[in-house]
Amino acid sequence: MIETSGHMHIIDLWPSLSDFAEDLNVRYGTAKAMRRRGSIPPEYWLAVVESAALRNINEVSLESLARAVARIQEAAE
Numbered sequence: 001m002i003e004t005s006g007h008m009h010i011i012d013l014w015p016s017l018s019d020f021a022e023d024l025n026v027r028y029g030t031a032k033a034m035r036r037r038g039s040i041p042p043e044y045w046l047a048v049v050e051s052a053a054l055r056n057i058n059e060v061s062l063e064s065l066a067r068a069v070a071r072i073q074e075a076a077e
Contacts (some may be wrong), residue, residue: 005036005040005068006037006038006039006040006068006069006071006072007034007038007040007065007068007069008035008038009068010033010040010048010059010060010064010065010068011034011035011040013052013057013059014036014055014057014062015055017031017032017035018031019034019055020051023047023048023051023054023055024044024047024048024051026044026046038072039069040065045062045065046062047064048060049061049062049065
């Protein structure tokens with residue numbers, strides 16, 4: 001279950017932050033910033049879902065990414 005930590009939980013499903021960065025074809029610092037903010041920009045969502053599928057990380061879908069954002073917005077209200 002993804003809580004109000006946003007996308008941090010999703011990023012943490014990868015074996016390492018380096019693996020996550022490599023899968024998204026971004027610099028390590030960019031991946032680190034995404035994790036720190038708990039937010040994966042929408043332009044990376046398809047790559048995240050595709051990479052997760054290749055790694056057999058079944059919890060990741062477009063829906064789970066969207067729900068994580070919705071939970072943060074609900075918590076802020």
